[in-house]
Amino acid sequence: MSIHIEQISKRFGQFQALNQINLQLNTGELTALLGPSGSGKTTLLRIIAGLEQADSGLIRFNQQDISQQHVSERGVGFVFQHYALFKHMTVFENVAYGLTVKPKKLRPSKADIAKKVHNLLELVQLGWTADRYPAQLSGGQRQRIALARALAVEPKMLLLDEPFGALDAKVRAELRRWLRRLHDEIHVTSVFVTHDQEEALEVADRIVVMNQGQIEQHGTPEQVYDHPANPFVYEFLGNVNLFHARVNQGQTHIGKAAMPAPEHSSAAEQAGLAYVRPHEIDVFNQPQTDAIPVTIDLITVVGPTVRLEVQATELAQLVHIELPKAQFNTLNLVTGAPAWIRPRYSKVFLGEGI
Numbered sequence: 179m180s181i182h183i184e185q186i187s188k189r190f191g192q193f194q195a196l197n198q199i200n201l202q203l204n205t206g207e208l209t210a211l212l213g214p215s216g217s218g219k220t221t222l223l224r225i226i227a228g229l230e231q232a233d234s235g236l237i238r239f240n241q242q243d244i245s246q247q248h249v250s251e252r253g254v255g256f257v258f259q260h261y262a263l264f265k266h267m268t269v270f271e272n273v274a275y276g277l278t279v280k281p282k283k284l285r286p287s288k289a290d291i292a293k294k295v296h297n298l299l300e301l302v303q304l305g306w307t308a309d310r311y312p313a314q315l316s317g318g319q320r321q322r323i324a325l326a327r328a329l330a331v332e333p334k335m336l337l338l339d340e341p342f343g344a345l346d347a348k349v350r351a352e353l354r355r356w357l358r359r360l361h362d363e364i365h366v367t368s369v370f371v372t373h374d375q376e377e378a379l380e381v382a383d384r385i386v387v388m389n390q391g392q393i394e395q396h397g398t399p400e401q402v403y404d405h406p407a408n409p410f411v412y413e414f415l416g417n418v419n420l421f422h423a424r425v426n427q428g429q430t431h432i433g434k435a436a437m438p439a440p441e442h443s444s445a446a447e448q449a450g451l452a453y454v455r456p457h458e459i460d461v462f463n464q465p466q467t468d469a470i471p472v473t474i475d476l477i478t479v480v481g482p483t484v485r486l487e488v489q490a491t492e493l494a495q496l497v498h499i500e501l502p503k504a505q506f507n508t509l510n511l512v513t514g515a516p517a518w519i520r521p522r523y524s525k526v527f528l529g530e531g532i
Contacts, residue, residue: 425439
């Protein structure tokens with residue numbers, strides 16, 4: 179099912195939660211609504227579900243206007259951050275609940291319900307939990323049961339509001355990989371809300387970056403990470419160094435370092451702000467004529483990656499760098515020693531980023 183969002187706006191008192199949102203979500207895709215707290219992502223999800231009413235605009239499912247439809251008529255499955263499982267019911271009863279409360283003429287037989295519930299529990303790899311209660315399960319297991327319950331009613335789309343937000347980092351990482359595999363099996367149009375950039379980049383087919391009730395950029399994970407539309411997206415998606423730079427006819431100059439800036443090939447000399455990811459910086463242990471001299475302040479080894487904090491005195495700033503451990507080992511760098519750095523790539527925003 180495709181979702182078309184047209185000119186959706188929503189206010190809560192004086193707070194503009196959403197401001198004329200336009201967006202198309204494609205059939206079968208897993209879309210992440212990504213942004214900081216207060217950006218409007220959960221409000222938009224709830225309006226799609228029918229749990230909130232927009233002040234203006236339309237929501238279309240497969241081109242049909244459903245803006246005035248009740249949540250029960252929209253055919254959505256909703257998964258909340260805190261599971262919302264019934265504590266007094268077994269896992270089986272929780273998953274079956276949406277089927278057992280259907281009108282009698284639409285309700286499957288008890289045998290069909292039992293078969294469906296057991297199939298769903300196997301799908302989420304928790305078939306052995308049917309007779310247990312939610313309190314007897316871990317947080318990750320409870321979230322998978324909540325997802326099975328949402329799928330039991332065969333929703334036209336699946337909506338998830340920060341589904342892994344209440345879990346610890348290791349369980350979050352395991353569950354998001356599991357969700358990606360599950361989605362590849364069921365292919366139901368899905369939208370999930372998150373403020374975790376890594377989660378969105380790893381799981382989603384498409385990312386919608388939101389800020390202050392508006393969409394800053396949307397596209398594939400590669401598009402929004404590699405080609406951010408503006409400074410907000412660049413800073414929000416991963417770590418980044420900011421350098422004051424000068425651009426002149428397709429060249430960016432940061433201190434002594436120069437690199438191509440094809441997006442500004444016709445620009446006359448002017449100031450800008452250069453954005454450089456920590457892994458896009460080369461490090462040398464010998465002087466280079468076109469490199470920036472620095473002093474090593476801090477070395478942190480994180481598994482196969484080494485993170486450096488270096489002081490660039492000429493630029494009067496601290497620079498963050500990430501290197502593969504094997505490369506770091508060949509450089510023989512130590513804290514307090516001199517080094518030289520050169521960005522391989524930068525994205526420069528003129529005027530607006532300063």
